[in-house]
Structure formats: C-alpha cells, structure tokens
Amino acid sequence: MIQNFLYMNGYGLFVWAAFSITFISCGIVFYKTQKTLKKYEREFAKEINELSAEKRKSVVENSKIASQVLSSHSKTI
Amino acid sequence: MFSLLSPSNIFHLIEKLISFINSIFFILLLIALSFALIFSPPDYLQGDSVRIMYVHVPSAWIGLASFTCIALLSIANFIFKTKNLIIITKSIAPIGLMFTCLAIVTGSLWGQPTWGTWWAWDARLTSMVILALFYIGYIVSHKFILKEERANKISSIIAIIGLINIPIIKFSVDWWNTLHQPASIKLTGTSTIHSSMLMPLLLMFFVLLLYCALIFLMKYKTEIIRMKKKNLKRL
Numbered sequence: 001m002i003q004n005f006l007y008m009n010g011y012g013l014f015v016w017a018a019f020s021i022t023f024i025s026c027g028i029v030f031y032k033t034q035k036t037l038k039k040y041e042r043e044f045a046k047e048i049n050e051l052s053a054e055k056r057k058s059v060v061e062n063s064k065i066a067s068q069v070l071s072s073h074s075k076t077i
Numbered sequence: 078m079f080s081l082l083s084p085s086n087i088f089h090l091i092e093k094l095i096s097f098i099n100s101i102f103f104i105l106l107l108i109a110l111s112f113a114l115i116f117s118p119p120d121y122l123q124g125d126s127v128r129i130m131y132v133h134v135p136s137a138w139i140g141l142a143s144f145t146c147i148a149l150l151s152i153a154n155f156i157f158k159t160k161n162l163i164i165i166t167k168s169i170a171p172i173g174l175m176f177t178c179l180a181i182v183t184g185s186l187w188g189q190p191t192w193g194t195w196w197a198w199d200a201r202l203t204s205m206v207i208l209a210l211f212y213i214g215y216i217v218s219h220k221f222i223l224k225e226e227r228a229n230k231i232s233s234i235i236a237i238i239g240l241i242n243i244p245i246i247k248f249s250v251d252w253w254n255t256l257h258q259p260a261s262i263k264l265t266g267t268s269t270i271h272s273s274m275l276m277p278l279l280l281m282f283f284v285l286l287l288y289c290a291l292i293f294l295m296k297y298k299t300e301i302i303r304m305k306k307k308n309l310k311r312l
Contacts (some may be wrong), residue, residue: 005115008125014190015128018183019114022132026288029175033295040302047309064085065305072092 045073083161084301091294098291102284109284112277120274127274129187135282137180137205139289141243143173144208147215148240151233163229164304166236167219168296172289174212181205192256200249201257204242211239 006012048056048070060067113131120127147166154162184202185195196202214235222228250259261270268275 008128009119011124011126011128011190014126014186015114018129018132018186019110021182021186022136022179025175025179029171029292030288033292033299037295037299037302040299040306044302044306044309047306051309059309063305065088065301066309068088068092069302069305 041069041073044069084164084304088298088301091298095291095294095298098287098294102287102291105280105284105287109277109280113281117277118273123191126187126190129183130274131277131281133180133183133187134278135285136176136183138282139285140173140177140180140205140208141246143169143176143289144212144236144239145243147173148236148243151236154229154233160304164297164300166232168293168300170212170216170219171296172292174209174216176285176289177205177209177212181209188256194256197256199255199257200253201246201255204246204249207242208239208246211235211242215239 006016008015044066048059048066051059060070109131113128117128117131119125147169150162150166153159154166181202184205188197189195215232218232218235219228222231249255250257262268262275262278270278
C-alpha cells in the first residue's frame with residue numbers, strides 16, 4: 001500500500017519532486033528570513049545598549065519599536 | 078489612515094500575528110497535504126500527476142497576486158509618497174519571486190508526464206518567465222542602487238511597467254494557441270473543476286497564503302528594524 005502511494009501509478013517521481021521542491025524552498029526561505037530578523041534584532045539591541053545612558057533613555061522613551069525590540073531581546077538572553 | 082498603519086503603531090501586532098500563524102500553520106499544512114496527496118481522487122485523464130496542481134496553481138496565483146500588489150502599492154506610493162508602502166512592497170517581492178519560480182518549476186514537472194516535454198516557449202510559460210524577470214529587476218534595483226530615493230523610483234517604475242504583463246499572463250491561454258490548458262476556476266461563471274479537487278486546492282492555497290503572510294511579517298519587521306537602526310546611527 002505504501003509502495004503504491006509512493007509510486008502513484010508511475011507519476012510518483014514528478015509528484016514527489018514538485019512537493020519536495022516547494023516545501024524545501026519554503027523551509028529554506030523561512031529559515032533565512034528568521035535568521036536575518038534575529039540578526040537585526042540582536043544588532044539593534046546591542047547598538048541601543050552601547051548608547052550613553054541619557055541617549056538610551058530618550059531612544060527607549062521616544063520609540064515604541066526600540067523599547068519592544070530591547071525587551072524581547074532581553075527575554076531571549 | 079496611513080499614520081494609523083505606521084510601523085510603530087502596528088509593530089506589537091506583527092509579533093502577535095507571527096506567533097498566531099506559527100501556532101496553527103503546521104496543523105493546517107498536515108490537513109492540506111493529506112487532502113492533496115491522499116484523499117483527493119486521481120484525474121480520469123492525467124491520473125495521479127494531477128496532484129502537482131495542488132502546489133503549482135497556488136504558487137502561480139500567489140506569484141501573480143504579489144506582483145499586482147507591488148505594482149498597485151507602487152502607484153499609491155507615487156501619489157501619497159509614504160515610506161511605509163515601499164517597506165511593504167520590498168517585503169512582498171522575494172515571496173512573489175519564490176512562488177513565481179516554484180510555479181515555473183512545478184509546471185515543468187507537470188508538463189513532462191502530461192505534454193511529453195519539460196518546457197515549451199508557449200505564451201503562458203514565457204509570460205511567467207517575464208514576470209520572474211520583472212521580480213528580479215525589482216529586487217536587484219533595491220539591492221544595487223545605493224541612493225535610496227532613486228532605487229525606490231526605479232523599482233516602482235519596473236513594477237508599474239510589469240503590471241502590463243499580468244493580464245497577458247491571465248488571458249494568454251485565451252488569446253493564443255497554447256499547450257497550457259485554459260482556466261478551470263472562474264470567479265465569474267461556472268468552474269470546470271470537481272469539488273473533490275477544488276476543496277484541497279483551496280485548502281493548499283490558504284496554507285501557502287498563511288506561509289506568505291508569515292514571511293511577509295518577518296521581512297517587514299526586519300525592514301522596520303533596519304530603518305530604525307539607520308536612524309540610531311544618526312544620533
């Protein structure tokens with residue numbers, strides 16, 4: 001039964017190749033996108049932390065994005 | 078309206094949406110794959126090769142829809158000059174390119190057992206390759222033109238010119254004699270596809286749309302952080 005399912009009346013190679021290519025590409029793009037996002041979050045948080053205390057305070061107070069990235073980054077550490 | 082949708086207002090929503098999609102995605106994918114590979118019947122003429130449709134057709138739809146979105150938002154950007162629109166189009170483009178390429182490759186894998194050839198320079202196939210080239214042009218212009226304003230202008234022009242190709246792709250099977258079959262699913266009029274195949278197709282389309290949303294949100298978030306990072310350096 002499993003053999004029939006894989007063979008698909010002779011079309012198995014084409015069907016499995018189409019599905020594999022689609023989902024492997026999707027997986028690679030997901031992995032790369034997530035990696036890039038994490039890298040930018042890390043770098044951004046690091047740059048904020050490197051600011052002087054006064055500047056850091058004003059950045060965090062004035063930018064919702066900066067404060068959110070900083071808090072989510074501190075959670076992951 | 079644009080200020081309501083500004084990155085800082087929706088940034089916290091993006092995080093929530095990403096986690097929500099992540100939580101339901103794999104369950105929906107398993108259901109869609111079960112329908113596409115097991116429960117849907119083989120075609121009376123094409124046999125099991127018809128299952129390729131469940132990845133080929135949604136990929137093509139997403140490729141076309143993404144480019145239409147990019148072009149329309151580019152037109153809107155020319156009118157309203159909103160930076161957010163550029164960030165959105167930049168985030169959509171790689172997804173659109175990937176799905177256009179997938180539509181071409183899976184189409185080729187379907188073409189071999191159905192037509193007896195991997196490739197033919199017929200109108201539908203060629204116009205899809207042209208769409209992929211427009212995507213590449215759009216992405217390359219953002220990557221390699223250093224002046225941001227100029228890159229935005231050139232990429233928007235590419236997107237607007239590329240919009241002409243969308244109806245050509247859609248109607249190519251009606252205007253020319255092609256190997257590619259005419260549309261089976263019509264928004265107006267009766268579709269010529271049985272519900273036992275239409276349901277898995279729509280399910281797979283929905284799952285791939287969710288995937289697109291997930292990638293789009295992550296890319297959009299990356300672009301926003303990149304923009305903020307640039308601003309931070311100016312301090």
